[in-house]
Amino acid sequence: DTGVSQNPRHKITKRGQNVTFRCDPISEHNRLYWYRQTLGQGPEFLTYFQNEAQLEKSRLLSDRFSAERPKGSFSTLEIQRTEQGDSAMYLCASSRDRGQRGYNEQFFGPGTRLTVL
Amino acid sequence: AQTVTQSQPEMSVQEAETVTLSCTYDTSESDYYLFWYKQPPSRQMILVIRQEAYKQQNATENRFSVNFQKAAKSFSLKISDSQLGDAAMYFCAYRSTNAGKSTFGDGTTLTVKP
Numbered sequence: 001d002t003g004v005s006q007n008p009r010h011k012i013t014k015r016g017q018n019v020t021f022r023c024d025p026i027s028e029h030n031r032l033y034w035y036r037q038t039l040g041q042g043p044e045f046l047t048y049f050q051n052e053a054q055l056e057k058s059r060l061l062s063d064r065f066s067a068e069r070p071k072g073s074f075s076t077l078e079i080q081r082t083e084q085g086d087s088a089m090y091l092c093a094s095s096r097d098r099g100q101r102g103y104n105e106q107f108f109g110p111g112t113r114l115t116v117l
Numbered sequence: 118a119q120t121v122t123q124s125q126p127e128m129s130v131q132e133a134e135t136v137t138l139s140c141t142y143d144t145s146e147s148d149y150y151l152f153w154y155k156q157p158p159s160r161q162m163i164l165v166i167r168q169e170a171y172k173q174q175n176a177t178e179n180r181f182s183v184n185f186q187k188a189a190k191s192f193s194l195k196i197s198d199s200q201l202g203d204a205a206m207y208f209c210a211y212r213s214t215n216a217g218k219s220t221f222g223d224g225t226t227l228t229v230k231p
Contacts, residue, residue: 003161031217042121042208042221043162056218091162097217103150103169106219108162 002026004109006092012115013082020078021112025094032075033106034067035091036060043091049075050097082116089113119144119211123222130199131230137184138194138225140209151185152210152219153194155203162208168192196227204229 005024013019025032030051035043046065047057051072061067064082069075079086090113093106120143130136142151153165168176168185175183180200184193196203209222 033217040223042123042210042223043219045218045220048217050217056216058218095217103167105164105167108154110161 004092004094004107006090006109006112008112009110010113010115012117014117015082015084017082018078018080019082019114020076021090021092021114022074022076023092023094023109024074025092026096026107029094029096029107030072031095031097031104031106032069033093033095034075034077035093037089037091037111038087046077079114082114084116087114087116119146119149119213119220121209121211121220121222123209123225125225126223127226127228129228129230130196132199132201134199135195135197136199136227138196138207138209138227140192140194140222142190142192142209142211144190144211144213146213148214150212150214151183151192152212153181153183153192154208154210154221155205156208156224157205165207166194199229201229201231203227 007022033048034046037043049069064080067077089111091111092109095104095106149170151168154162156162166178180197206224208224210219212219
């Protein structure tokens with residue numbers, strides 16, 4: 001399967017703990033996106049990378065959140081000092097930007113469901 | 118900032134019938150993309166159909182078609198000959214042509230009755 005993969009699929013943690021999620025994009029996709037989806041709502045944009053550069057961050061991404069894409073391949077999203085309000089599905093998506101105006105489809109991964117107790 | 122509104126939290130349709138899901142959006146831009154995504158229970162989101170704002174012709178993909186009204190900022194999805202496998206959450210989304218992120222509505226849960 002060459003789709004977007006995310007690990008772990010489920011994570012249960014206690015309030016105050018740190019968690020890290022990993023996303024592996026589709027091979028050769030230079031753009032990678034993180035979204036957060038809470039129950040009953042649509043995905044909300046968190047941040048995205050083009051290669052290893054983080055091009056945009058949402059105001060939703062507080063100081064406790066950090067994302068990296070060190071070699072322009074996989075990405076990690078870390079949440080420090082988790083709070084119950086962080087409980088959500090964290091979605092990753094990737095696309096291939098051809099460097100010119102044009103459509104590039106975002107392919108989504110299965111998500112990581114975080115539960116903070 | 119762009120916003121996307123889906124006013125129907127839930128919809129149901131009889132198998133083989135037609136259903137229309139509504140979406141409105143707000144933007145000051147003239148060039149953008151609109152999408153409908155399907156998210157089955159516990160499965161990943163997949164693209165159903167997309168529309169480019171500069172194209173007047175409504176997009177069609179097999180049983181799925183859209184009614185794009187640019188002036189009214191309306192973008193509805195019509196599913197014809199509904200099948201049990203169409204049951205899912207459907208999200209309407211907006212993306213600027215020069216931006217990476219997409220803005221999503223809160224979704225419509227579609228139930229298909231046999």
